[in-house]
Amino acid sequence: MVTKDAVGAAGGLLTGWDGNRWAVLDSRVGVFSVSVLLRCKSSNWTWICSNVYGPADGVGRDLLWLELSELKAAWQAPWCILGDFNITRFATERNRGGRVSAPMRNFSDWISEEALLDLPLVNQEFTWSNLREVPALARLDRIFICPEWEEHFPGCEMIGLPRTTSDHSPIMLVSKPPGRNKHIFRFESWWLECEGFETLIRQSWNSGAGILRGARCIAFKLRRLKQCLKRWGRLERLRRTEEKSKCEIRIAEIDRLEESQHLRVDEIELTEEKEIQDSLVHHFKSAFRKHKRWKPEWMDEDLKQLRDEDLAALEGRFSETEIKGALFSADGDKAPGPDGFGLRFFQTHWGIVKEDVLQMFDDLYEGRQKLGCINASMIVLLPKKEGAATVGDYRPICLLNGVYMLVAKVLARRLKMVSKYLIEEHQTAFIPGRNLQEGFAITQEVVSSCFLDGRKGVLLKLDFSKAYDHIDGIFSLSAPTVESIKGFHFILQCFELLSGLHINIAKSSLIPINIEEEEAGMLAAALGCPVQRLPTRHLGMPLVRNKVKSGDWNSLTERMERRLDGWKGRLLSSGGRLTLLQAVVSSMPIFFLSTFRMPVGVEQRLESIRRRFLWSGANKEVSKPHLVKWEFVCLPKTMGGLGVRKLKEMNLALLSKWTWQWMAKPDSLWVRLFRERYSLAAGSHLPWLFTKSSCLCKGWFTGMEQFVRACVWDAGDGGDILFWTDRWCGEEAFESRFPQMFHISSDPEGRACRYWERRAQSGAWRIQFVRQPTPSEATQASELVRILAGAPLASGIPDKVCWGRTSREGYTVRRGYLWWRRLAPHSQEMVTHRGIIWDSAVPLKVKFFVWLVCHGRILTKAYVSKWCPNISTVCVLCNANTETVDHLFRECSMARELWERLGSLCHIRLTWASLDEFWSASRRMANQGDRRMEAKVRRLVVPAGLWAIWLTRNAVVFRGQRFYRENLWEATEGFIRDWGRYIVGTTCIELHRGGAP
Structure with a gap:
């Protein structure tokens, strides 16, 4: 064992190992850690184990991060770090919340820079307590592993053990290989690219089904096709390369990090797969069992009625146009049901399956056949939070068979057309033309107005229990009394009987507004629920007194940090990082950015996370520099950027929707409510803002005069x-x-x-x-x-x-973003070469590279020598001049020879200076119908040449290979062939005979 003695109040460290299995190659005792370099005696696999006791001051923490980073650089082996770090990463890791401090941000930055996986705590939330009557709880103990360590020990989990005498809970790292699940058939999208697949589908589907028709015929043909595709798929998988198989294995290992191998039922921990399955089946059978109880009858005199023409549209016969429109409007890549055929199969083979599908809808309309033979589904459980342990911590998702999903889609589209006539305008979600944020805005405005005007009131946050999930609802009562609370409770009981929902009063809460503690306690006792204070969360967003603070954005910052962890950047190419970055920005923060004006500090933090993720690379030892200014990265592609949306302008574009709706939809419920509260100033399209205006109103309309003038x-x-x-x-x-x-x-x-x-x-x-x-x-x-x-x-x-x-x-967020972006600083247009970069059918990572080349921001030897002055800067291709971007791709004799050779094949003089001319010629050719395919292939020439030069140079520099000029040509030719295959559908692209490719 290796030990470190205690110093003052700080505890000591002890690291021990089983000498029969592990041999110690080296050990280090640092200021805050004890590390050992271990080798497995049976397999010779080497790894690092670091035991940490973190300091409580900021200076000490910086020394700890430096100490660990130096250790990793010295030993260069898979790494596992565990211990008491004496700091949390996120505000949610303390039961009392709080803000995200600079040391916490530095902690997250260090984790991302070292590409470490922060293992979640699967069975509890906190590891430390101050052991008081009202305890302060925090998660101070953690385990980090690197991706290489997890490859050797898959299925890693961190489990909290019962606390004994210490104020810390012991933690244990468990590596449990995943169980072998039975292979489930799924229709794979990549099959569509395989030669002969269309013929296989047509032969199987048209083989006949005897006397079966409609839904039964479709079910029979799908079962037969499934068996056929299983046999064909096994043969096709054998042709895949070993590299692709390894990649899929690695992706599966990463997915398993999100899976749980534990389930707690009635305080009993289940770990065996069979026990977990049986428990889940029993739970959902009980949840979906029909319970008999008395329900009152509706009196429908005051309910909304549909017009005769709307009723006729609902009950009309299904047309081919209606069915096809519903099919092709759906996302075909959603997970399929038990039969394995999603909507993508029916979309791509509509000409083959159309007659059977239309016959099924005719039978359904005439009532000749039920859909039981295709109505099968399965339930998938998605965790609602990190460390999900009980059934209630999971959200069930029902996966339907593709053909049954199509029936549901057609019926839903019919109902969608008339739903706005049936549902009151107070329901702001899930109705076309209405917005979920409007409901939150109305609630927030009511709360703010009560606090600002000094009116008494309460908010009742009710927990509605469905058969398998819980939802929250907010109700507001003005000038409440004990009698009014009891009356409201009676109304809720009536609602329970009518709707079938159960209101869990114990999990509900009463939020007082301008009411003393004693009176609030009396009102809560009348309802039977606890008292809660603002801020709270409603519809996933913070409901506050008047102002949203930077700390209220912590949940968004935390989710984005987890989604853009540094270890993910090390496993992705530049194109993959760009795709993930754009996907995260497109979805994760939209709800917040659509409602609140983002503080400057939050914007800077989020932009820092995104910027760091984009420029992180596959090199584990070197932190890659940020090659292009972030302002230029966030420019639209037409202006020379990457099209990454900048958060500030995105926030303004989303908030501009409120101003737009204020002017374009004056009859909306929220507009009428705000007009009632804020009188419209004479000669203005915006509300009159004053001192007591709410945070929403100030955030939406401040500085929007310029937007109004642009309308x-x-x-x-x-x-x-x-x-x-x-x-x-x-x-x-x-x-x-x-x-x-x-x-x-x-x-x-x-x-x-x-x-x-x-x-x-x-x-x-x-x-x-x-x-x-x-x-x-x-x-x-x-x-x-x-x-x-x-x-x-x-x-x-x-x-x-x-x-x-x-x-x-009308106004759209996309056009609004471009308008705000042009008004922002640094929005001048850069050198674009847009057609060469973005309009060619090459991999995204190659487009990213060509974009860097066009801006002269490649890590050439001349560029790297700025911080590594001792390296040689001579070009390895010609061994004559300094390796700069211009030299490597334009002036080098090898590059000039390549461009001349490619130009002769394309019947055009191709040099670096004439790239724009070359692209213009290709674009003109694209307008000629007989040469359009040829033009698409020609667009591959420039990216292929640039990519081949760079990879050949890297092979010489980093792998010590010898350079042969024919290797450069063969690499270029190979890229054109591989990429061109997806354009012309064949690898027969002739380059040797002097003709155009």
């Missing part, structure tokens, strides 16, 4: 258009076109209708000024009158606000 109005009666400042007659507002006339106007903030004098058959414009116009002003006035002569107002027609040049265009 275009389609004139009707002129009641909503500001005559001088709105864009409604021409490309510019009259304020900008006629500034002198604007300054002498008698009503510079007047509506257009005030300047229109209505007459019997038509009308005329009458503009009044505070004084008589001068001769120069009179010229402008005449021009204004001439323009207005062609823009009369129409009585009885409301004005319509538009976003764009035509009245048909």
Whole structure:
């Protein structure tokens, strides 16, 4: 064993091992850690074990991170770190919450830089307690492993053990190989690219099904096709390369990190797979069992009724257009049901299966057949939180068979058309044209207005128990009393009987507003629930008194950090990192960014996480520099960037929807509520903001005057258009076109209708000024009158606000983002070569590389010598000049020879200086119908040449290979063939005979 003595209040460290299995090659005792380099006696596998006791001060923590990083650089082996780090990563790792401090951010940054996997604690939330009556709890003890360590010990989990005498819970690392599940058939998308697959499907489907028809015929053909594809799939898998198989094994190992091997039922820990399966089956059988109890009958006199034409549309016969529209509007790549055939199969083979599907819908309409033969599904459990341990910690997802999913999709689309007529406007979610954020906004505004106006009230946060899940609902009561609370409780009991939902009062809470503790306790006792204070969470977002603080964004920061962990960046190519980065930005923060104005500190932190992830690389020893400024990375591709959306402008684009809806949808529920609270200022399209305005209102409308001026109005009666400042007659507002006339106007903030004098058959414009116009002003006035002569107002027609040049265009977040991005600093256009980079059918990592080349930001020897001055900077291809970007890809004799050879094949003079000319020629060829395929292949030439030069150079520099000029040509030719196969569907792309590729 290796030990480190205790120092003062800090405990000591002891690391021990089984000498029969492990041999110690080296050991180190640092200031805060004890590390041993171990070798397995049976397999000679070597790894590092570091035992840590972290300091409690910031300076000591920085020394700890440095100490561990130096250890890893010295020993270069798979690594496992465990111990008491005396710090948490996220605010949720303390029961009392709090803010994310700089040391916590530094901790997360170090984990990401070292590409470590932070193992979740599967059976409890915290590992430390101060052992008081109202304890402070935290997760201070952790285990980190690197991906190479996890490859050797798959299925790693960290388990908390019962606390004995210490204030810390012991932790244990368990490596449990996953159980072997029976292979389940799934229709694979990659099969569609295999030669002869279409013929196989057609032969199997058209083999006949006897007297079966409709749903029974489809079920029979799918079963027969499944057996056929199983045999064919086994043969096809044998042809896959060993490298691809290894990649799939690695992906499966990563997926297993998210799986749980434990389930706690009635405080009993189940670990055997059979026990867990039986327990889950029993749970869901009980949950879905029909319970008999008395339910009152509805009195439907006041319920909404559909019109006759809507009822006819609901009950009409199914048409081919309707069925096909529902099929192709769905996401075909969603997980399939038990038969293994998702909607992608029916989309890609619609011409083959169409007749049987149409017959099934006819039988369904006529009532000739039930759908029991295709109505099979299975339940998949997704964890709601990290460390899920009980059934309630999982969210069940039902996977339907593809053909049954199509039936449900068709029926749902019919109901979707009439749902807005049946459901009250107070239901803001899951209805076309309504927004979930509107419901949260109304709730937040009610809370803020009560606090700001000093009104008493309570919020009741109720827990509704469904058969297999829980949902939260917020109800507001003004001026509550014990009697009103009891009356509301009676209403809830009636609601339970009518809906079948169960309200769990013990898990519900009462949130007082401007009410003393004693009175709040009496009200909560009347309902039978505990008292809770703001802030709380509603619909996944923080519900606060008045202002959303930086700490309320901690949950979003934590989720993004976990999603963009550094170890994932080391396993992905540059194209993979770019894809994951764009996917995370597109989905994860949208709900927050659509509702709240993001604080500057939060924006900087999130951008730092994204920036670090993009530039992390596969090299485990070297931290890659950020080659291009983040401002330029976030430019649109048309302006020379990567198209990564910047969070600040994305936030503004999403918040602009509220301003847009304020002007375009004045009858919306939230607009009416806000107009009632905030009177509309004279001559303004925005609410009148004052000191007591809520955080939502200030966040939405502050600084949006520029956005309002960018909107275009389609004139009707002129009641909503500001005559001088709105864009409604021409490309510019009259304020900008006629500034002198604007300054002498008698009503510079007047509506257009005030300047229109209505007459019997038509009308005329009458503009009044505070004084008589001068001769120069009179010229402008005449021009204004001439323009207005062609823009009369129409009585009885409301004005319509538009976003764009035509009245048909409305506001979209995508166009709004581009508009805000052009207003931002550093938005100037860079060198693009857009067609060469983004319009060619090459892998995304190659596009990323070509983008770096076009901007001259490649890690050449000349670039690396800035911080490594002792390395040689001579080009390894020609051994003559300094290796810069221009030399390597343009001036080097080997590169010039390659470009000349490729140019002769394409019948064009191809040099680095003429890349734009080459692309223009290829684009012109694309417009020629008989040479369109040839043009697509020609677009591969430049990326293939650049990529071949770089890989050949790397092989010489890093692997010591000798350079032969024919190797460079063969590499280029191979890339063109491989990439061109996906364009022309064959590898027969001739390059040797002098013809165009």
